[in-house]
Amino acid sequence: MGTFLLKRIMQSAILLILVTVIAFGMMRLAPGGPEALYAVGGNMKAEDLARLRKSFGLDEPVHIQYVKWTTGMLTGDWGRSYRDRRPVTAVIFERIPATLELTVSALLIAIIVGVTIGVLGAIRQYSVADYAATVGAMLALSIPTFWFGLMVIYLFAVRLGWIPSGGRQTLGEPFSLVDRLHHLAAPALVLGLVLVATWSRYTRAAMLEVIGQDFVRVARAKGLSESRVLFTHALRNALVPLVTLAGIQLPLLFGGALVTESVFTWPGMGRLMVDSLSYRDYPVMMGILFITAVLVIIFNLISDFLSAMLDPRIRLI
Amino acid sequence: MSSHNDQVQDLVSDWKSGRVDRRTFIARAMAIGFSLSMASALLLTTDATAAGVATKRTLTSKPQGEPVKGGQVIIGLSQEPTLFNPVLSNLEVDRGVQYAIFDSLFRIDDGALFVPNLATEIPTPGNGGVSADGLNYTFKVRQDAKWHDGTPVTAKDVLFTHTTIMNPDIPSPIKLGHDKVASAELVDDYTLTVTLSEPFAPFLIVWSDTFIVPQHILEGQDLLTSDFNSTKPVGSGPFTYVNRTPGESIELAANPAYHGPGPYLETVIVKYLQDTNILYTQFKTGEVDYTGIQGITAAHYEEAITLADRVINKAPTAFVEFIYPNFGNPIFQDIAVREAMYLAMDKANIISQVYLNIHTPSETYLAETSWANNPNLAVHEYNPDKAKETLEAAGWVAGDGGVRGKGDLKLSFTNSTTEGNDVRAQAQQYLQQTWADVGIEMKINNMPPAVIWGDYYNKSQFDTVMVGEISGVGGDPDATARFASSQIPVLTGAGKNTMQYSNPEVDQLLADGAKEVDQEKRKEIYFKVQEILRNDLAVLPIFHYTFVEGTKTGLSNFKANAFVVSNMWNVADWYWQA
Numbered sequence: 001m002g003t004f005l006l007k008r009i010m011q012s013a014i015l016l017i018l019v020t021v022i023a024f025g026m027m028r029l030a031p032g033g034p035e036a037l038y039a040v041g042g043n044m045k046a047e048d049l050a051r052l053r054k055s056f057g058l059d060e061p062v063h064i065q066y067v068k069w070t071t072g073m074l075t076g077d078w079g080r081s082y083r084d085r086r087p088v089t090a091v092i093f094e095r096i097p098a099t100l101e102l103t104v105s106a107l108l109i110a111i112i113v114g115v116t117i118g119v120l121g122a123i124r125q126y127s128v129a130d131y132a133a134t135v136g137a138m139l140a141l142s143i144p145t146f147w148f149g150l151m152v153i154y155l156f157a158v159r160l161g162w163i164p165s166g167g168r169q170t171l172g173e174p175f176s177l178v179d180r181l182h183h184l185a186a187p188a189l190v191l192g193l194v195l196v197a198t199w200s201r202y203t204r205a206a207m208l209e210v211i212g213q214d215f216v217r218v219a220r221a222k223g224l225s226e227s228r229v230l231f232t233h234a235l236r237n238a239l240v241p242l243v244t245l246a247g248i249q250l251p252l253l254f255g256g257a258l259v260t261e262s263v264f265t266w267p268g269m270g271r272l273m274v275d276s277l278s279y280r281d282y283p284v285m286m287g288i289l290f291i292t293a294v295l296v297i298i299f300n301l302i303s304d305f306l307s308a309m310l311d312p313r314i315r316l317i
Numbered sequence: 318m319s320s321h322n323d324q325v326q327d328l329v330s331d332w333k334s335g336r337v338d339r340r341t342f343i344a345r346a347m348a349i350g351f352s353l354s355m356a357s358a359l360l361l362t363t364d365a366t367a368a369g370v371a372t373k374r375t376l377t378s379k380p381q382g383e384p385v386k387g388g389q390v391i392i393g394l395s396q397e398p399t400l401f402n403p404v405l406s407n408l409e410v411d412r413g414v415q416y417a418i419f420d421s422l423f424r425i426d427d428g429a430l431f432v433p434n435l436a437t438e439i440p441t442p443g444n445g446g447v448s449a450d451g452l453n454y455t456f457k458v459r460q461d462a463k464w465h466d467g468t469p470v471t472a473k474d475v476l477f478t479h480t481t482i483m484n485p486d487i488p489s490p491i492k493l494g495h496d497k498v499a500s501a502e503l504v505d506d507y508t509l510t511v512t513l514s515e516p517f518a519p520f521l522i523v524w525s526d527t528f529i530v531p532q533h534i535l536e537g538q539d540l541l542t543s544d545f546n547s548t549k550p551v552g553s554g555p556f557t558y559v560n561r562t563p564g565e566s567i568e569l570a571a572n573p574a575y576h577g578p579g580p581y582l583e584t585v586i587v588k589y590l591q592d593t594n595i596l597y598t599q600f601k602t603g604e605v606d607y608t609g610i611q612g613i614t615a616a617h618y619e620e621a622i623t624l625a626d627r628v629i630n631k632a633p634t635a636f637v638e639f640i641y642p643n644f645g646n647p648i649f650q651d652i653a654v655r656e657a658m659y660l661a662m663d664k665a666n667i668i669s670q671v672y673l674n675i676h677t678p679s680e681t682y683l684a685e686t687s688w689a690n691n692p693n694l695a696v697h698e699y700n701p702d703k704a705k706e707t708l709e710a711a712g713w714v715a716g717d718g719g720v721r722g723k724g725d726l727k728l729s730f731t732n733s734t735t736e737g738n739d740v741r742a743q744a745q746q747y748l749q750q751t752w753a754d755v756g757i758e759m760k761i762n763n764m765p766p767a768v769i770w771g772d773y774y775n776k777s778q779f780d781t782v783m784v785g786e787i788s789g790v791g792g793d794p795d796a797t798a799r800f801a802s803s804q805i806p807v808l809t810g811a812g813k814n815t816m817q818y819s820n821p822e823v824d825q826l827l828a829d830g831a832k833e834v835d836q837e838k839r840k841e842i843y844f845k846v847q848e849i850l851r852n853d854l855a856v857l858p859i860f861h862y863t864f865v866e867g868t869k870t871g872l873s874n875f876k877a878n879a880f881v882v883s884n885m886w887n888v889a890d891w892y893w894q895a
Contacts, residue, residue: 030768031772033767036770037408048488049775050810084399085405085547086547086548095563158602161602167588168562265595267563275591278766
């Protein structure tokens with residue numbers, strides 16, 4: 001166990017370094033820069049812009065900038081945003097609550113609904129319900145999130161007025177759980193529904209595979225009730241690939257739900273990434289990338305452990 | 318020697334005392350430099366104040382009824398304000414919030430008049446605030462203004478603001494104008510005298526765009542890393558900063574100790590909506606009371622004007638849309654080419670079909686409402702045949718594919734603008750067509766803003782760009798930084814003359830105009846400048862930008878102001894009708 005962890009940590013460190021080097025280099029190589037924002041509207045002359053670049057540290061060679069960034073990261077100084085000069089840690093971490101809210105809700109919806117549909121489809125294979133679920137899944141996978149989100153806003157917010165058209169809360173009012181849920185409903189459902197498709201297909205496939213195996217037949221022959229066979233024995237084994245799926249999806253959703261966030265103007269990390277991209281706010285971009293990479297590594301590790309717990313045949317070496 | 322304000326005020330008092338009739342008023346107003354529509358607006362203003370309505374001093378020149386206290390306004394923006402320190406940012410999006418939190422010595426109102434804000438009076442030659450040679454200015458700060466933490470505002474804060482802006486270690490975007498100051502001295506706690514190295518006519522305009530920051534908080538701090546910039550701004554303005562939900566909104570509360578009239582609203586919320594479609598949707602559903610940047614786009618305009626309970630304001634701005642040619646490219650050095658490009662531009666249809674007649678055609682870099690706008694410039698005509706003749710006569714003959722050439726040069730170039738702007742892209746495509754008809758090949762190459770407005774633009778790496786710009790300091794006609802040959806960044810490292818235009822006569826006129834303090838003489842100089850620029854086609858002007866914004870019915874005292882960058886300039890005067 002100890003050696004396993006050590007090996008994984010070393011692999012992760014190398015991976016992180018590689019990711020940051022590539023990202024850092026690509027950002028600097030891309031044309032344009034953060035001072036372009038000021039060049040358009042202001043009265044800034046060429047020498048003022050040069051001074052601005054210097055204050056961002058962009059006048060130094062790329063590898064020096066990288067070394068400075070890495071040493072900063074190791075000591076907890078993630079740099080300062082080019083846009084408002086606040087510490088990157090503050091800028092990113094204040095977005096985490098909103099992001100978690102959306103991501104976790106969407107994933108919960110996806111898992112609960114998706115697994116249910118998948119199990120039903122596996123049990124009643126080739127029934128009408130199964131075909132309906134399959135078609136539904138294909139539809140949900142094919143519909144672009146932004147179109148779906150806009151349609152939901154148009155129908156339920158503009159036409160019917162049942163839900164607000166965006167944001168996380170009604171501004172200017174004191175905190176109210178009902179208000180927050182009211183705002184969370186649409187984006188979580190839209191994001192969740194697209195994921196339901198993936199979850200239901202994976203679950204169905206995994207369940208079918210397990211149900212067809214010998215030990216299930218043995219369990220039935222032993223006289224166990226059908227629900228015990230399905231849920232205690234079959235589903236538990238079908239969970240292994242699903243845990244892996246969760247491990248992959250959660251960190252990606254963290255910074256990658258940007259389409260849903262944009263459509264519903266949800267103040268999460270995805271939108272921060274998009275805004276930073278257009279401002280060429282390199283420190284914030286690197287910060288988000290770093291966090292996402294770390295999360296991917298951590299969640300992969302967790303899902304590996306969970307898989308091993310669920311299925312003793314899996315050994316962690 | 319008469320100042321602009323003096324002339325306007327003379328005219329207004331003549332009207333009030335009945336010395337002029339309506340027709341003479343309009344004629345004199347236009348002579349001062351107002352366009353016909355602005356002259357009429359000025360007349361209405363004067364009537365309203367003459368009727369004795371709202372005697373309180375407001376920042377606007379057209380008060381409407383007795384203001385009612387209370388309520389909240391939600392302002393929707395499609396960009397996020399994040400840098401509230403007015404010394405570090407003058408971006409339009411940040412300026413809106415700065416107008417609420419901070420004061421400046423004076424502001425420009427929607428009638429183009431200076432209105433005192435922190436100053437007790439506008440310095441003029443008449444009151445001794447400006448010396449006869451235009452080199453010495455005396456600023457008198459009012460004694461009842463307080464910072465949001467209770468400390469009194471003094472002239473020391475004004476001096477501190479100036480020295481901070483000029484600090485070589487601080488990348489402030491508003492050094493222009495402040496760099497003309499040779500020395501500044503505190504006469505007493507509330508009086509500051511400033512001496513310029515040379516006369517600079519737009520100096521007061523520079524101060525109308527300079528917000529005063531507190532010395533007692535910022536002195537000794539590292540300005541670039543201070544909390545003040547985006548989480549704890551402290552100003553002396555009508556609203557105090559309450560908090561910010563990042564990526565979502567900023568909350569401001571009324572300052573009960575504000576020295577001026579107002580504020581009347583209790584809370585101002587600035588909401589960030591990223592996308593103009595969503596901004597419009599929320600305006601429609603009533604979740605937003607006022608659409609700020611980027612307002613209502615051409616795509617939504619036709620529906621917007623039919624909405625009930627909404628007021629759609631069309632506001633003239635000082636922005637003009639141009640095609641900038643790069644004189645570094647030999648093709649554009651030939652006047653025949655520039656003339657042909659202009660003749661083959663179907664301006665009327667671009668404005669009416671692509672921009673739905675929201676904007677108005679332009680022949681100059683100055684706003685229609687500017688006192689120095691030259692109304693006698695040659696008017697554009699769309700004449701493709703004449704374009705062809707001009708090119709033929711200059712030796713540009715049709716080559717293969719119908720594209721003209723002369724010697725080694727081929728009449729083929731790129732035109733770039735900000736990517737993602739669908740309406741502009743349509744205008745570009747139309748231009749491409751009409752130019753192709755006369756043998757000019759134009760290729761479209763659009764880029765994201767962070768790319769195009771970086772080195773590509775600043776170091777004159779482009780062929781042509783389609784851009785909307787203000788060329789003078791705060792709408793003042795002094796466009797030295799844009800058109801003088803000493804201001805070409807790629808050659809001299811300074812300035813904004815990215816077209817690399819060079820004309821010694823224009824250089825001299827611009828230098829004279831910046832030094833001249835007499836309004837009448839300045840006007841003559843800038844009339845000449847505009848005439849030369851128009852005949853030379855240094856830039857190809859297309860239209861004056863009209864900004865379309867929406868407000869909910871009942872929001873009073875909202876005033877579109879062409880002379881400032883944000884229409885939140887008088888948020889201290891806004892109120893909800895009962």
